Amino acid sequence: MHKDNQPLVFELTKEGRTGYSLTPLDVPEVALTDILPTAFIRQEEAELPELSELDLMRHYTALSNRNHGVDSGFYPLGSCTMKYNPKINESVARFPGFAHIHPLQDESTVQGAMELMYDLQEHLVEITGMDEVTLQPAAGAHGEWTALMMIRAFHEANGDVQRTKVLVPDSAHGTNPASATVAGFDTVTIKTAENGLVDLADLRTKVGEDTAALMLTNPNTLGLFEEDILEITDIIHSVGGKVYYDGANLNAVMSKVRPGDMGFDCVHLNLHKTFTGPHGGGGPGSGPVGVKADLIPYLPKPVLVKTAEGFHFDYNRPQSIGRVKPYYGNFGINVRAYTYIRTMGPDGLKAVTEFAVLNANYMMRRLEPYFELPYKQHCKHEFVLSGSRQKKLGVRTLDIAKRLLDFGYHPPTTYFPLNVEEALMIEPTETESKETLDEFCDAMIQIAGEVETNPEIVQEAPHTTVINRLDETRAARTPILRYTKA
């Protein structure tokens, strides 16, 4: 990586340069003032850059060189499932028949796209053990909210308007309580027991006639399987609530257990995690939702159906919660996920889960002697270490994360879940080789040693990146959120 700052694209601008090629206007040009009232005509130009095509490519190439992706190196970011993003997916999503079609074309002209969507839905129904799937939500959080809106509609249709509470474990992703709020629910937090699992006693005291749903990630964010899952779903169902499966960690259990068989009523999947839609630097994702039969009437509009004449978008859904997104979801990401599923097949998906879990357990046992391991049982696809021992020596988990940058790794997720002190959450995924895992473990072990012998090198890390630690307080106190010409 080059150490010099890359100028902003606005600073590379020179008046008169162009990087585009428009076909000359072939209709008579009239004066703008003849067809637009003056008040509507922009007076000051928008200050966009002016670069030649090569200068543009050099700029963005320089930026890409200052960025770390899965293709650059190991990325064991817990809860994010940073697995390999297959290249065939990218090729297929760019076929003109998928990329260059308009969502409002006549259905008869897009049957291929609808067939792909339908078949993907069918595959996800089988994988989750649910009765029907919608592909509309654009991301995990969007799927959570969509499902909660359906649960709300279900309860309201039954006259259960007093069900205003959504139960969320304290180890849950922040999106769970935030989605509950957006759907109009209040959140009740459920404690984690000593063994890292849902505290059943606490759960029992908090369920009741006001329970709308429980949101659960299984395995949870500690990477532990909720062994009491049947009891948990029973407790919620016995008071008339619904159980929601946050599918963020599905990579841990494919072909081993299905949400639908554990008593879950609805589920969202992150196709950009388990099913290799790339993360794209933050998105776009795709967050399909699967439901059991009694929630089907509430699915968002339109619902894709198969008829004798072909595939059809059904808008005649009187109990639907309505539209949650324009059109039909992030189709381009769904194409990638479908391509991946078809590349793996049933035995491939099973192997994915087995290797993901093998890799995580292997790393956990290799690192256990050097870092505090709060929960000792076998993990699933990820595990959480605590930097508490190192903290006593004056080195924080943040420092360890920054030191890993010097070794060329993206660090694990830090300070999450919230119920582990100085948490380091590690998810290797199945696409990493034993050599990569070993090299990373060696680096972690070396850092643990440095903490004891040479803590400054960890506390002052990173030493090799294009920039060192940034002043985040300053960024938030005096926000500069855009470039302004000096």
Added chain:
Amino acid sequence: MKHRYLPMTEQDQKDMLDVIGVSSIDDLFADIPEKVRFKGEYQIKAAKSESALLKELSTLAKKNANHDEYTSFLGAGVYDHYKPIVVDHVISRSEFYTAYTPYQPEISQGELQAIFEYQTMIAELTGMDLANSSMYDGGTALAEAGMLAAGHTRRKKILVSEAVHPISKDVVTTYAYGQSIEVISVPMKDGVTDLEALQALIDEDTAAVMVQYPNFYGQIEDVAKISDMVHAVKGLSIVSSNPLALAILTPPGKQGADITVGDAQPFGISEAFGGPHCGYFATTTKLMRKIPGRIVGETVDQEGRRGYVLTLQAREQHIRREKATSNICSNQALNALAASVAMTALGKKGVQEMATQNIMKTHYAKQAFEKAGYTVTYQGSHFNEIVVDTTIDVTLLNKELFKQGMIGGLDLAAYNADLANHSLICVTEQRSKEEIDALITATSAIVEEMGAHHA
């Protein structure tokens, strides 16, 4: 199991199981209760080789009529525009597309800087103080704007113009229900928001007024006047806007808008059957700390070097949980990058030239349809779309046009009961004069034949 994505050899597995201290991988799943354990294999299609799958999926893709092979006059929020070739080259760099949200700024400066540049470009086009790093799409961005307004004003009523895209309005309505916000429709007159009706609906309970600029019917609204009306009751002015049009139209920021949202799809993003596109969200400094989603800010490192970080995170779900300003986590970062590259390639002059071409060609199409004897229903100023009374059922007309290699305009009958036989015809810079003329010639021939048939 051997697969090109799975590197573990049998020896690796054995060595690893030894370290773990178990005899088989199955032992690692012993915590899953026997009663619910899934036995066997998923009943899904078997794996295919790379070549076989490419062949199958390319055949499936060919079942769809794409705009490389058909001449499309469909717009209504999703457009066929010139996409500079460089866009795909940049977003195909895997340092960008295989990265996660830039939580580790030291190794994510590329993404962070690109987003900072994107935020600047959106702020420039909209004339707003600042923009976030992206939303899912224009529709959900509009819904989030409504929720922000309701929270900010502590009011529970939002007025939405009938000339806002009906699909976006549906999304707003779904979100509003969750928040117990009332959505009231403001009628339109002559294809734009009826200002008298709006005035009558605005009151002290109004959290916001939402209009679209240019609106669903391609017409240009008087945003300044609408902002004044809602500001008189201390409500917010929310504008959904096509950012390309803003290259030549007075930006909402100069017309009193408090929040401007929309979709950056016209800049370098494929139609892709409706997604993924790229919602944008721009607002004022006053509302900065209430904005949903990720925002990139400039700061310095310990040596004083300029750098970029995700900032104002105290608003977000991973910190605030149930008190967050929104539940959004993943956004559309890669498409924001695509839009940035397209805006950079076009640049300051190119966006104006492209926007001007759109307005000129729409104007040409309007005149040409009128010359051919059609009524163009709304006579205001147009961008991209015109409403044409075709005198026959538009879906039937489109089926005939399709046979001649054309994808006709949107059948408005499904969206507005008053507009049976009306087609929302879209013309971008991609449509040549010849193609526009051919559409009109073909339409007239079909109308004549079908009209005669009916008579």
